[in-house]
Amino acid sequence: MHTDARNLDNESLIAGDLCIVGAGAAGISLALQFIGAGQRVLLLEGGGFDYEPAMQELYRGEIVGLPYFPLQAARLHYFGGTTGHWAGFCSTLDPVDFVVRDWVPYSGWPILRADLEPYYRLALPILQLEADEWSADAWQRRDATLVPFALDPRVAWTKMWQFSPPARFGTLYRQPIVSAADVHLYTHATVVEIEANESASAVTGLRIRTLEGKEHRVRAARYVLACSTIQNARLLLASNRQASTGLGNGHDRVGRFFMEHLEMPSGNLVTLGAAPATQMYAFEFGRTKARGELALSADAQRDARMLNATVSLDPAPLTEAGKSTFEWATPDVVSHMRTDRVVPDTATATTKTPPRTFHLLTRQEQAPNPLSRVTLSSERDALGVPRARLDWRLTELDRRSFRIFYEVLGRELGRSGLGRAQMRDWVLESAPTAWPTSLGGGWHHMGTTRMSTDPKQGVVDPTCRVHGVANLYVAGAAVYPTAGCANPTLTIVALSLRLADHLKQRVVP
Numbered sequence: 001m002h003t004d005a006r007n008l009d010n011e012s013l014i015a016g017d018l019c020i021v022g023a024g025a026a027g028i029s030l031a032l033q034f035i036g037a038g039q040r041v042l043l044l045e046g047g048g049f050d051y052e053p054a055m056q057e058l059y060r061g062e063i064v065g066l067p068y069f070p071l072q073a074a075r076l077h078y079f080g081g082t083t084g085h086w087a088g089f090c091s092t093l094d095p096v097d098f099v100v101r102d103w104v105p106y107s108g109w110p111i112l113r114a115d116l117e118p119y120y121r122l123a124l125p126i127l128q129l130e131a132d133e134w135s136a137d138a139w140q141r142r143d144a145t146l147v148p149f150a151l152d153p154r155v156a157w158t159k160m161w162q163f164s165p166p167a168r169f170g171t172l173y174r175q176p177i178v179s180a181a182d183v184h185l186y187t188h189a190t191v192v193e194i195e196a197n198e199s200a201s202a203v204t205g206l207r208i209r210t211l212e213g214k215e216h217r218v219r220a221a222r223y224v225l226a227c228s229t230i231q232n233a234r235l236l237l238a239s240n241r242q243a244s245t246g247l248g249n250g251h252d253r254v255g256r257f258f259m260e261h262l263e264m265p266s267g268n269l270v271t272l273g274a275a276p277a278t279q280m281y282a283f284e285f286g287r288t289k290a291r292g293e294l295a296l297s298a299d300a301q302r303d304a305r306m307l308n309a310t311v312s313l314d315p316a317p318l319t320e321a322g323k324s325t326f327e328w329a330t331p332d333v334v335s336h337m338r339t340d341r342v343v344p345d346t347a348t349a350t351t352k353t354p355p356r357t358f359h360l361l362t363r364q365e366q367a368p369n370p371l372s373r374v375t376l377s378s379e380r381d382a383l384g385v386p387r388a389r390l391d392w393r394l395t396e397l398d399r400r401s402f403r404i405f406y407e408v409l410g411r412e413l414g415r416s417g418l419g420r421a422q423m424r425d426w427v428l429e430s431a432p433t434a435w436p437t438s439l440g441g442g443w444h445h446m447g448t449t450r451m452s453t454d455p456k457q458g459v460v461d462p463t464c465r466v467h468g469v470a471n472l473y474v475a476g477a478a479v480y481p482t483a484g485c486a487n488p489t490l491t492i493v494a495l496s497l498r499l500a501d502h503l504k505q506r507v508v509p
């Protein structure tokens with residue numbers, strides 16, 4: 001069922017059993033699990049079915065601290081959410097991402113990778129991913145041209161990624177949701193406040209507003225916030241009628257630990273010797289189903305006391321890379337690059353030269369940092385809600401890990417005779433907190449309502465329920481205690497499916 005909240009009489013009451021706020025990757029994945037489940041599900045979406053500038057404007061926020069993308073551009077505010085322009089890169093978090101690492105402050109999830117395993121599997125068809133295979137060997141068995149580099153597994157490995165077409169949730173799942181008898185989608189229904197009982201221990205309702213000036217109330221037994229990381233924190237902080245510092249924020253954790261993936265060009269690689277097969281690492285948008293990236297083993301990370309990271313190999317012809325990026329190379333490396341082997345391609349009766357020189361793009365997790373945070377701005381949006389204020393901050397560990405990554409990987413590439421890696425100048429520089437102008441994130445927002453068994457350390461418990469609030473849950477990457485180096489959406493969907501199981505098992509109070 002679908003209703004446009006602008007067409008309801010002013011001050012309507014909307015009622016159901018379970019209310020999901022936000023119809024993006026997290027909210028839609030969750031709602032799909034309740035089709036035919038015998039509960040009345042409300043799915044509240046702030047936007048309509050299409051992009052509207054006035055809706056995006058509600059996302060505008062203040063940026064303090066490190067420079068960041070404008071918030072109104074970093075997320076989409078309509079049915080389908082930011083899957084309207086995501087790129088579809090998917091990988092799983094690694095086992096090391098879930099454990100406590102004594103060199104990474106605030107690390108460790110209260111669940112393990114094994115707890116997510118079945119949900120990763122179930123998430124594949126939702127994201128239109130090909131196979132439940134995440135090892136390089138498995139992909140090589142499927143396609144003999146995918147040959148991983150022969151690296152010492154105690155040091156480095158090939159981490160596999162898969163590529164969604166990309167799945168646009170707004171297009172793919174509009175019909176199943178709208179035609180479901182037990183899921184009622186309300187569009188143009190922006191939640192502006194979560195109302196709680198006097199002790200702020202349970203949600204009693206939601207207030208929604210439209211840009212046309214209507215206001216409605218929503219009542220359900222249980223509520224799930226799935227508005228994306230920054231908006232989830234903003235809504236909790238702005239819901240401060242009963243709890244003056246914001247709902248679920250008794251221990252000043254809401255909004256803290258905002259994390260991004262640091263995605264930056266950081267180095268170059270030239271392969272040496274008999275040219276190794278590089279098809280495993282090649283990527284063509286819209287065609288490649290899976291590819292490998294180079295990563296360091298959990299042991300190597302522990303030994304070097306560094307964060308998790310992965311690096312993609314993007315072929316960079318000598319003519320392009322030439323003077324600036326490869327002038328570091330010793331004469332023997334340069335002459336090797338110039339004598340590229342010409343390989344006959346029997347399929348096309350032509351010859352082609354396998355790439356030997358690559359730019360290296362790093363994706364590194366950001367260390368959890370309580371000072372990297374979302375708070376409220378003094379400015380309000382058109383619906384009267386304080387805007388988000390993002391103070392993105394990085395630490396010395398973030399900066400140092402970039403350099404160590406290339407030192408360790410470079411040594412292993414040299415030892416194995418595969419090639420030589422070169423760091424960009426900024427990676428080499430030793431200033432502990434200096435970042436280059438190319439500093440950038442992956443458009444991935446994580447943290448702000450982190451998961452912990454301890455209410456003093458986190459906002460949600462391992463089931464994703466807000467500590468101290470009986471009937472309020474959070475879906476999405478806001479619950480991540482650490483970010484790993486994999487893009488977030490596959491894990492977001494897996495966590496939503498896990499939450500659906502939990503909500504289905506629990507009897508409505």
Ligand SMILES: Cc1cc2nc3c(=O)[nH]c(=O)nc-3n(C[C@H](O)[C@H](O)[C@H](O)COP(=O)(O)OP(=O)(O)OC[C@H]3O[C@@H](n4cnc5c(N)ncnc54)[C@H](O)[C@@H]3O)c2cc1C
Pocket residue numbers: 021022023024025026027044045046047073074075076077078079080081082083085086087088089090189190191192226227228229231235442443444445475476477487488489490492
């Ligand atoms: C350019 C770009 C490229 C990306 N590429 C990748 C990639 O390759 N791989 C990857 O894994 N991730 C990628 N991402 C990130 C990915 O898009 C997000 O991880 C994912 O969409 C987050 O899902 P979500 O449901 O938490 O949030 P969203 O998809 O943003 O959905 C949130 C929903 O909540 C609604 N909403 C917000 N506030 C309210 C409110 N107050 N009331 C009612 N509704 C509300 C919004 O309208 C929206 O529909 C990319 C992002 C960008 C911007």
